[in-house]
Amino acid sequence: MESIQTTIMTLLKIPSQIKSISQVKQIHAQIAKSFPIFTSDILSIYTKFNFLPESITLFNTLPSPSIHAWKSVIKCYSSNAYFFESLKCFVKMRGIGIHPDHNVFPSVLKACTHLMYFKFGESVHASVIRFGLEFDIFTGNALLSMYSTFQRFSALQVLDESPERMTADQSDSILHHHNINNYKLCPEVGQNCQNPSFLNQFSNRGLGNLRMQSVRKVFETMPEQDVVSYNTLIMGYAQNTMYNEAMMMIREMGNAKLKPDAYTLSSVLPIVAKYMDAWKGKEIHGYGIRHGFERNRFITSGLTDMYANCKMLEDSYHLFCSLPDKDCVSWCSMIAACVQNGLFDEGFILFRQMLSANIKPTLVSCSSIIPACAHLTTLPLGQQLHGYIIRHHFDDSLFISSSLVSMYAKCGNIKLAKCVFDGMKQHDLVSWTAMIMGYASHGYAHDAIFLFKEMEMEGFMPNSVAFVAVLTACSHAGLVNEGLTFFNRMVRHYDITPEFEHYACVADLLGRAGKLEDAFGLICSMPENKTAGVWLPLLAACRVHKNVELAEKVVLEMSKFDGDNVGAYVLLSNTYSSVGKYKDAATVRQMLSKKMNKKEPACSWIRIGEKVHAFVTGDESHSSYDCIINALNILFG
DNA sequence: TTAGGGTTAG
Numbered sequence A: 001m002e003s004i005q006t007t008i009m010t011l012l013k014i015p016s017q018i019k020s021i022s023q024v025k026q027i028h029a030q031i032a033k034s035f036p037i038f039t040s041d042i043l044s045i046y047t048k049f050n051f052l053p054e055s056i057t058l059f060n061t062l063p064s065p066s067i068h069a070w071k072s073v074i075k076c077y078s079s080n081a082y083f084f085e086s087l088k089c090f091v092k093m094r095g096i097g098i099h100p101d102h103n104v105f106p107s108v109l110k111a112c113t114h115l116m117y118f119k120f121g122e123s124v125h126a127s128v129i130r131f132g133l134e135f136d137i138f139t140g141n142a143l144l145s146m147y148s149t150f151q152r153f154s155a156l157q158v159l160d161e162s163p164e165r166m167t168a169d170q171s172d173s174i175l176h177h178h179n180i181n182n183y184k185l186c187p188e189v190g191q192n193c194q195n196p197s198f199l200n201q202f203s204n205r206g207l208g209n210l211r212m213q214s215v216r217k218v219f220e221t222m223p224e225q226d227v228v229s230y231n232t233l234i235m236g237y238a239q240n241t242m243y244n245e246a247m248m249m250i251r252e253m254g255n256a257k258l259k260p261d262a263y264t265l266s267s268v269l270p271i272v273a274k275y276m277d278a279w280k281g282k283e284i285h286g287y288g289i290r291h292g293f294e295r296n297r298f299i300t301s302g303l304t305d306m307y308a309n310c311k312m313l314e315d316s317y318h319l320f321c322s323l324p325d326k327d328c329v330s331w332c333s334m335i336a337a338c339v340q341n342g343l344f345d346e347g348f349i350l351f352r353q354m355l356s357a358n359i360k361p362t363l364v365s366c367s368s369i370i371p372a373c374a375h376l377t378t379l380p381l382g383q384q385l386h387g388y389i390i391r392h393h394f395d396d397s398l399f400i401s402s403s404l405v406s407m408y409a410k411c412g413n414i415k416l417a418k419c420v421f422d423g424m425k426q427h428d429l430v431s432w433t434a435m436i437m438g439y440a441s442h443g444y445a446h447d448a449i450f451l452f453k454e455m456e457m458e459g460f461m462p463n464s465v466a467f468v469a470v471l472t473a474c475s476h477a478g479l480v481n482e483g484l485t486f487f488n489r490m491v492r493h494y495d496i497t498p499e500f501e502h503y504a505c506v507a508d509l510l511g512r513a514g515k516l517e518d519a520f521g522l523i524c525s526m527p528e529n530k531t532a533g534v535w536l537p538l539l540a541a542c543r544v545h546k547n548v549e550l551a552e553k554v555v556l557e558m559s560k561f562d563g564d565n566v567g568a569y570v571l572l573s574n575t576y577s578s579v580g581k582y583k584d585a586a587t588v589r590q591m592l593s594k595k596m597n598k599k600e601p602a603c604s605w606i607r608i609g610e611k612v613h614a615f616v617t618g619d620e621s622h623s624s625y626d627c628i629i630n631a632l633n634i635l636f637g
Numbered sequence B: 001t002t003a004g005g006g007t008t009a010g
Helices: A002-013 A021-034 A036-048 A052-061 A067-079 A083-095 A105-115 A118-130 A137-154 A156-160 A168-176 A190-194 A196-202 A205-221 A227-239 A243-255 A262-275 A278-290 A297-309 A313-322 A328-340 A344-356 A363-376 A379-391 A398-410 A414-423 A429-441 A445-457 A464-477 A480-492 A500-512 A516-524 A532-544 A548-559 A566-578 A582-596 A625-635
Strands: A603-608 A611-616
Touching (some): A036 A052, A118 A137, A137 A205, A137 A227, A227 A262, A243 A262, A262 A278, A278 A297, A328 A344, A344 A363, A379 A398, A398 A414, A500 A532, A516 A548, A532 A548, A548 A566, A566 A582
Antiparallel strands (some): A603 A611
């Protein structure tokens, strides 16, 4: 008996010597029989292994759990992502008058952060101050993380309702006299963040800046900061698109003699990707290799994404291939890299390879590959994916629904697109825009405009993409006044700087309506990006309205940056022909035939059944070539 | 004891 007791005492004093959960269970069984006084120690060992069911069962057998037992179970709940239960336990503990300590607050604050319990988190902060633990580095870091997360949603309230202004008695009474069930998601955050007016609020970068200042204040009031403190702030800046500030923090980190770790690198990579700074990205990659982070999953996925964003797909793929154990995120990063760079077939090949490697598609991988179905107009594949999505209950996701709406619209089935849109429990700006664009591309301009106005009435503030959609609708339907009104509202009311796409839509709209000089003037007023995409529709309009003089001016403008544009010469030649200037048309055609040799011919294709039929200019190799030509002759009379 | 990845609309 004595020797068993000695062994158990030794193991309990050095729990790190216990190597498996079965050993814990053996010790537990022995202690439960002989030494119930050690039950609390066994509980802490169960929680060390994050073994939740055993921890809870054991905890429930304790007649009056100690602070040690309470904090073990609170931590265990939090570590297993049972955040609500963790907070309930914390409230119960406070309710019976047990004082929390520096071990328990980080777990509780983590639970508040994940649940987005904004006001409850503030009360916990007040309690931290009441117990004099605000200078504990772990608690401080947990607070920093909590406010950094909250700031993305409603951190102005952090500034206005700082718990530092509460008295100790106030904070204590909050945690003593409330019911955790009253702390459902506070209205500004969490699931309800789809609330449009709220979205509008935090889409403003200026406010985001102000919010991060409050997080920075928490950082500065900490008596000391470690790597976690810096990383938390850097992540906060990065997630708030305050990239310069994030980079500044890395420099400050160096001044504080702290070395960037894997967390730091994975926070910086999205910034480098955003700025398409491949040189800096390579530098980070090298630093990662030198410091042993080469296999870190967060870094490898960040690098894959960064290289893809910098249009260095080969580097992305090389890195991806070098990974010995690819998880679903590795696959998804590479698939998304292909799809976002227009390599839709390659995206599909990888998707199939992922399935062969027994990696099941997740919600995210599904939403990455659906746009490939949309662009390749492969409806059967898209429908198969939709079936999979329904079977796996991914269809509640806004990402999934928006991509499905877009896919069905692009594949020609606007009714199914509307069906998915109407079936959504809630909409966001992206899903509204997908549906508006669907209507616009199908020529249902009035439906698109109606939906755009409905979206505004619902309180959503349209962004530049939503305006592209509604302007496309106006352009396709020739709704000149409506289009110009939307364009002006975008600039004056919503303060959105027009981009290439907006100019292209309006120029096209004016051109189709015969207001050729207005269209020319608008394009000339563009500050940059006067590329072929914006001139060609005007040139097409010149042909329709037989305006040779303006067509020549347009081609002259285009020759300043794209002298070999075949489309421009075809349209100019056709414009000459339309007014009977056949000699000029022939001259342009001669020039064209010389340029054609330098150009890769365009290709179009159609899917019939399971087969894709592709056609290239001048290619007569298709087996049904004669039938196709006969059919075309019938169609064109 | 505290911090992190891939996704949707042009």
